[in-house]
Amino acid sequence: MDWTLFAELAVNGALSGLMYSLVAMGIVLIYKSSSVPNLAQGALTMLSAYIVLAIAGALKAPLWLAIPLAMAVMFGIGMGIERVALRRLAGRPIIMILMMTLGLDIFVRAATMTLWGGTARPLPLGISDAPLFLGPLLLNRAYVVGALVALVLFAVFFFFFRTRRGIVLRAIADDYTASWSVGISVERGVALSWAMSSVVATAAGVLWGSIQGVDQSLSQLLLKGIAVAVLGGMDSVGGAILAGILLGVIENTASGFLDPLVGGGSRDLVVAAILVLTILVRPHGLFGREDIERI
Amino acid sequence: MSDAAPSLLSINNVEVIYDHVSLAIKGVSIEVPRGGMVGLLGANGAGKSTLLKSVSGLLKTERGEVTRGEVRFDGRNIDALTPQERVELGIVHVLEGRRVFEHLTPDENLVAASAVRGGRADMLRNRERVYGYFPRLHERRTAQAGYLSGGEQQMLAIGRALMTQPRLLMLDEPSLGLAPFLVAEIFEIIRRINREEQLSVLLVEQNAIAALEVVSHGYLIENGRIVMHDSSEAMKKNPDIQEFYLGGGAARDFHGIKHYRRRKRWLT
Ligand SMILES: Nc1ncnc2c1ncn2[C@@H]1O[C@H](COP(=O)(O)OP(=O)(O)OP(=O)(O)O)[C@@H](O)[C@H]1O
Ligand SMILES: [Mg+2]
Numbered sequence: 001m002d003w004t005l006f007a008e009l010a011v012n013g014a015l016s017g018l019m020y021s022l023v024a025m026g027i028v029l030i031y032k033s034s035s036v037p038n039l040a041q042g043a044l045t046m047l048s049a050y051i052v053l054a055i056a057g058a059l060k061a062p063l064w065l066a067i068p069l070a071m072a073v074m075f076g077i078g079m080g081i082e083r084v085a086l087r088r089l090a091g092r093p094i095i096m097i098l099m100m101t102l103g104l105d106i107f108v109r110a111a112t113m114t115l116w117g118g119t120a121r122p123l124p125l126g127i128s129d130a131p132l133f134l135g136p137l138l139l140n141r142a143y144v145v146g147a148l149v150a151l152v153l154f155a156v157f158f159f160f161f162r163t164r165r166g167i168v169l170r171a172i173a174d175d176y177t178a179s180w181s182v183g184i185s186v187e188r189g190v191a192l193s194w195a196m197s198s199v200v201a202t203a204a205g206v207l208w209g210s211i212q213g214v215d216q217s218l219s220q221l222l223l224k225g226i227a228v229a230v231l232g233g234m235d236s237v238g239g240a241i242l243a244g245i246l247l248g249v250i251e252n253t254a255s256g257f258l259d260p261l262v263g264g265g266s267r268d269l270v271v272a273a274i275l276v277l278t279i280l281v282r283p284h285g286l287f288g289r290e291d292i293e294r295i
Numbered sequence: 296m297s298d299a300a301p302s303l304l305s306i307n308n309v310e311v312i313y314d315h316v317s318l319a320i321k322g323v324s325i326e327v328p329r330g331g332m333v334g335l336l337g338a339n340g341a342g343k344s345t346l347l348k349s350v351s352g353l354l355k356t357e358r359g360e361v362t363r364g365e366v367r368f369d370g371r372n373i374d375a376l377t378p379q380e381r382v383e384l385g386i387v388h389v390l391e392g393r394r395v396f397e398h399l400t401p402d403e404n405l406v407a408a409s410a411v412r413g414g415r416a417d418m419l420r421n422r423e424r425v426y427g428y429f430p431r432l433h434e435r436r437t438a439q440a441g442y443l444s445g446g447e448q449q450m451l452a453i454g455r456a457l458m459t460q461p462r463l464l465m466l467d468e469p470s471l472g473l474a475p476f477l478v479a480e481i482f483e484i485i486r487r488i489n490r491e492e493q494l495s496v497l498l499v500e501q502n503a504i505a506a507l508e509v510v511s512h513g514y515l516i517e518n519g520r521i522v523m524h525d526s527s528e529a530m531k532k533n534p535d536i537q538e539f540y541l542g543g544g545a546a547r548d549f550h551g552i553k554h555y556r557r558r559k560r561w562l563t
Binding site for chain 1: 353381387399410456
């Protein structure tokens, strides 16, 4: 076995895995603050990338300006989703809310298709294509940047969930009715979680868009995001980071060895297998909270 | 109904309907005087929790609605207010079955409930006050609330409600599943808070004997109607109450045994 190749696959897998963590983190933020599994996170990621391009195009703004503007727009979109789609469902069975997020996913994908068509657009961040050398290993610079962004966001949210506001959001996720009973504005908390998640989606959308171009396929990051979020435990930000690394390494190394044998295309298979296995073997993931039930 | 200042809480002829069809409360009137401690007694399904929800505004989340009558707090009709606005006015509802934030610590439970009032310094002072009433909670302040004992959870639920700095504390069956000595301890603390802070209390109970020890007045609700209203002394002597107590108090001991089971969660 070629150990340099293996190490290179593993390290680049870890880096791209951290970029999956960006998508997963958006899912975790919402789940941790309102116990809603958001199936629209991939679509929101794609939408944010289109919005960056639209702002850059319409205002002739440079990307460093268009990106924060898009984040502001996405923040508003996140709040709007709560107001329009979710508020009336608060307290309803989770299956209804889940279907609503699925509807949202379909809606956003259809809307972006209508508005911007199906051709891929470039989103050049100006990150050099030249590999970065780490000893004998070649690293993809774009992945390095994405991994760093993921780690910074992890630190931010790690502390956020220990602040007063963060604690309130976790309380909402635990029990809507009890939250109402002590005067917590559940609606505002849920809106905030969607807004934060939409901003994180923008980070993910820009980074992934710069790597693979902006088109409908960005929304398929949902699969990786869900797999990482579930593996990490759905409500653990740190879990999303570690699970991202783990999944990235397994995906990249396994497909690196499988692809030549089966003629390519084994990546999604590996990811799907990890998702299915996690749910079967350890449904609360590596770091998720378990329900406490008294009998 | 005295000529003096109006009661802190008056429920006037309230009717509550769930799902547009099922009539749970049929014209109930209750008064809680300022600084008073009033009991609401009744069997399973009588409508006690429903009545508290009509005051705290939590009916809406269960597709229930006040269809007749009105709830007045401090002389003001509050029927149109959200639950949050009612908490800001000083109404707090300790839910049946404790309902602590299980994945948060007691510290965090108390912080979460302080969201509506004041700055950080206020919150910390308030929290120390709660721990002063419930020293046992203080010992377990960094444990996960879901693993506290039933009594500790009930204390936490009450303490969490106190963090909103209420003027009216509504307790829904705080004795549920607790050993008698714990019930006595908790009721004693509630009475102390009532005396020391002039906090008005509406205590819902099936455990009539324990409740009548601490309240000054009681109401008895049956099938969504008030069928008796008297001083606690008079109610204690009432043969119907004695029978009701004996009938209702027996079969609940199994609640006191606690076990934990872990359920894999979000898929269920
Ligand atoms: N969410 C709901 N939807 C429909 N009906 C309800 C709902 N909640 C309560 N009811 C009905 O309203 C009536 C009163 O219920 P409530 O919970 O107020 O009784 P309770 O006196 O609190 O009983 P318990 O001592 O068992 O808690 C019951 O007939 C109950 O079936
Ligand atoms: Mg009840």
